[in-house]
Amino acid sequence: MKGSAQLQWQGHALELLPERAIWDPAQRLLLLADLHLGKAESFQAHGIPLPSDGDLGNLNRLLSLAERLKPAQVLVLGDLIHSRSGLTTELREKLSALPELLGCRLRLIGGNHDRGSWIAGLSAEPSLAAGVWWLSHEPECAPEPGCLNLCGHLHPVTILGRGHDRLRLPCFALDHQRRRLLLPAFGELTGGHPVGADLERWLIAEGQVLPLGAS
Numbered sequence: 001m002k003g004s005a006q007l008q009w010q011g012h013a014l015e016l017l018p019e020r021a022i023w024d025p026a027q028r029l030l031l032l033a034d035l036h037l038g039k040a041e042s043f044q045a046h047g048i049p050l051p052s053d054g055d056l057g058n059l060n061r062l063l064s065l066a067e068r069l070k071p072a073q074v075l076v077l078g079d080l081i082h083s084r085s086g087l088t089t090e091l092r093e094k095l096s097a098l099p100e101l102l103g104c105r106l107r108l109i110g111g112n113h114d115r116g117s118w119i120a121g122l123s124a125e126p127s128l129a130a131g132v133w134w135l136s137h138e139p140e141c142a143p144e145p146g147c148l149n150l151c152g153h154l155h156p157v158t159i160l161g162r163g164h165d166r167l168r169l170p171c172f173a174l175d176h177q178r179r180r181l182l183l184p185a186f187g188e189l190t191g192g193h194p195v196g197a198d199l200e201r202w203l204i205a206e207g208q209v210l211p212l213g214a215s
Contacts, residue, residue: 005202005209007174007181009148012132016172016202016209019061020184022150023069027131030069032062033077033152034111034185038091058187059094066102074102075130077152077183078111078137080119087119095119111137111153142179149178155185157192158201158212168192172209174200 003018015023021032037055066074080095081087099106099121110124127136134142134149142149156173159166170184173195184204185192195201201212 003208005211007172007202010132010146014181017065018204018207018209019065020170020186020204021062021065022172022181022183023071024131024133028070028072029130030065030071030074031077031135031150031183032074032186033137033183034079034155034187035062035076035081036079036185036187037081037095038087055091055094059098062186063101066104071102071104073105073107075107075135076109077135077150078109079152080108080111080122092119096121109135109137139178139180139182147179149180150183151180152183152185154182154195155192156182156195156201157184158203159194160203167205168194169203169205171195171204171212172202176200 001015001017001023004023005016007014007016012024012026015025017023021030023030035058037058062074081091106122108122108124109127127134127140129135129143129147132147134140134144134147136149136151138153139151140149156171157168158171159168161167170192172184173182174180175182182195203210203212
């Protein structure tokens, strides 16, 4: 797949996509985490002026992926929304229409930012297994030795260079010891947390997923 990288686990393949999502071709499962929809409106409610057009870009990117890949399911690994204060009537209407626009079932594993919010037709689910993948929002220990935990929450980034030449890039990060793959945040207004160089990493830059490895 153009610009993507492949990860093999126990004989199963995952495509790491430059759109900051994961594609499981065998199960036709599209995975993403941490959209934080409504974040601008949440900040505006507290007097912080942020532009409100971020959600449109995130949703259009998701719809483009679904149009290209034709998934059987789209599963969000938590933090679909940023807070209840940002869950406006307009955003509720967009979320209500999303499964039909995606052309498949939309599921949500509840994240810490989703707590206390009700979204029609989209109940937050607990962590669950999908084949050899253990899907969660926060990092967890996979219940079976052959499973790999796919999770969000940490918004992993890698910092390259120093000073004015420093780059801060979103990344996928694989912790072999803990059997855990961290997904970058799908949302544009999310920030990120640097991950250690001991993890195997794939950087996302200029529409490509670039393997960095571990040191």
